[in-house]
Each structure stands twice: as structure tokens, then as C-alpha cells.
Amino acid sequence: MDDAFTAAERDALYKAIFSRRDVRGQFRPDPVPDEVLDRILLAAHHAPSVGFMQPWNFIVVTDPAVKSRIHADFARANEEAAALFEGERRALYGRLKLEGIREAPVNLCITCDRERAGPVVLGRTHLPAMDLYSCVCAVQNLWLAARAEGLGVGWVSILHEDVLKQALGIPERIVPIAYLCLGHVSHFETTPELETKGWRKRLPLEDLVFRDRWEGE
Numbered sequence: 001m002d003d004a005f006t007a008a009e010r011d012a013l014y015k016a017i018f019s020r021r022d023v024r025g026q027f028r029p030d031p032v033p034d035e036v037l038d039r040i041l042l043a044a045h046h047a048p049s050v051g052f053m054q055p056w057n058f059i060v061v062t063d064p065a066v067k068s069r070i071h072a073d074f075a076r077a078n079e080e081a082a083a084l085f086e087g088e089r090r091a092l093y094g095r096l097k098l099e100g101i102r103e104a105p106v107n108l109c110i111t112c113d114r115e116r117a118g119p120v121v122l123g124r125t126h127l128p129a130m131d132l133y134s135c136v137c138a139v140q141n142l143w144l145a146a147r148a149e150g151l152g153v154g155w156v157s158i159l160h161e162d163v164l165k166q167a168l169g170i171p172e173r174i175v176p177i178a179y180l181c182l183g184h185v186s187h188f189e190t191t192p193e194l195e196t197k198g199w200r201k202r203l204p205l206e207d208l209v210f211r212d213r214w215e216g217e
């Protein structure tokens with residue numbers, strides 16, 4: 001079968017999956033070459049999508065003024081979020097670095113145009129969120145391709161949607177799916193930062209896999 005992966009190709013794919021990290025604090029300022037950005041955007045554009053809808057757009061942000069505006073909103077949202085935790089947990093939350101908006105040379109907003117393929121979309125009729133999920137598939141493709149290119153990506157969701165839409169001029173019908181920070185990094189951590197900093201551990205896979213029917217609470 002000549003469309004099979006060689007062992008080395010398979011290993012490379014798993015390497016990208018297992019060494020991908022959410023990057024917040026390790027961005028370097030070097031610019032991301034256009035051809036590299038084009039390759040990872042093409043990888044995102046090859047994600048699966050419901051009814052082959054391809055509902056995504058990619059807003060590439062490099063203007064420091066726009067980044068600053070988004071960062072100011074992050075600061076406000078982060079204070080609101082911190083207030084929801086108490087005691088030690090709040091202190092730990094306050095020590096977490098949860099974005100790299102200004103340090104990352106490129107920010108990228110991936111959006112969903114829910115009307116891209118008209119009112120009736122193959123596969124979306126009974127489960128209307130499928131177009132949103134398709135855009136998340138594009139995010140993951142981009143995240144893995146970026147890792148293979150040696151670029152870090154960090155997802156920032158501590159933002160107010162209305163402020164984000166206004167800052168980027170996003171029309172009413174378009175849904176922002178992901179706001180990402182992107183750039184070269186000093187290094188990739190081997191473990192999620194939320195784990196090393198004591199926020200939460202990876203769950204054992206065997207607790208999450210059920211056979212034939214739901215076996216949990």
C-alpha cells in the first residue's frame with residue numbers, strides 16, 4: 001500500500017502530537033517567515049469540515065496597537081476570572097502566565113462563518129454546532145503543523161467576545177473561535193504548564209475509555 005506511512009513518518013506525526021504545547025511565556029521576537037505562515041494556514045485549511053463547508057477565516061494580526069487592545073481586554077477578563085477562585089487557588093491562578101499576546105510576533109484569530117454554505121448544510125441539520133467544531137479541527141491542524149515547523153502556539157480564551165470582534169472588525173454573523181499567539185520559542189516544555197505549576201494533572205486514559213456504553217457517574 002503506497003499511501004501507508006513509513007515508520008519514520010508515523011513517528012514524526014506522533015512526535016508533533018505529543019510534543020505540541022500551549023505556549024505562553026517562551027516566545028521569541030523573530031518574525032515568522034511568510035512561507036512558514038502560509039504552510040501552517042494551508043494545513044489549517046485542510047482540516048475536515050461538516051458538509052465540506054470550510055467555514056473558517058484567518059485574521060493575521062501583527063499591528064502592536066491591535067495586540068495592545070486585545071491584551072488590555074485580556075487583563076480585564078483575567079481579573080474577572082481570578083475573582084472566581086479563592087484562597088490558595090486564586091494565588092496560584094495569579095502566578096500563571098496565560099497569554100503571550102504582545103510577545104508573540106503573530107496573533108491569529110480563527111473565525112467561523114455560520115452562513116458560508118447557505119442555510120442547509122450536509123451533516124449540520126440535526127447538530128447545528130458542527131460548523132463551530134469544524135473550525136476547532138482547523139485550529140488543531142494549525143497547532144500541530146506549527147509544532148512541526150518549530151513554532152509555538154498559545155490559545156487565549158480569557159477575552160470578551162464583543163471586544164475581540166470590535167477590535168478586529170469582525171461582522172455580527174461571524175463567530176470568533178480561537179485567538180492564538182504564534183511565534184518561534186526559546187524551547188518547548190515537555191509537560192503542560194498547568195501540570196508543572198500544580199493546577200491540574202493529566203487524567204489516566206483508562207478512566208476515560210468506556211466499552212459499549214457509559215460506565216461513569
Ligand SMILES: Cc1cc2c(cc1C)N(C[C@H](O)[C@H](O)[C@H](O)COP(=O)(O)O)c1[nH]c(=O)[nH]c(=O)c1N2
Pocket residue numbers: 020021022023024097098099154155156157158191192193194
Ligand atoms: C479551547 C481552549 C482554550 C484555551 C486553551 C486550550 C484550549 C483547547 N488553553 C491551553 C490549555 O491550557 C492547554 O492546552 C492545556 O493546559 C494542556 O497543555 P498543552 O496544550 O498540552 O501544553 C489556554 N491556555 C492559556 O494559557 N490561556 C487560555 O486562555 C487558554 N484557553
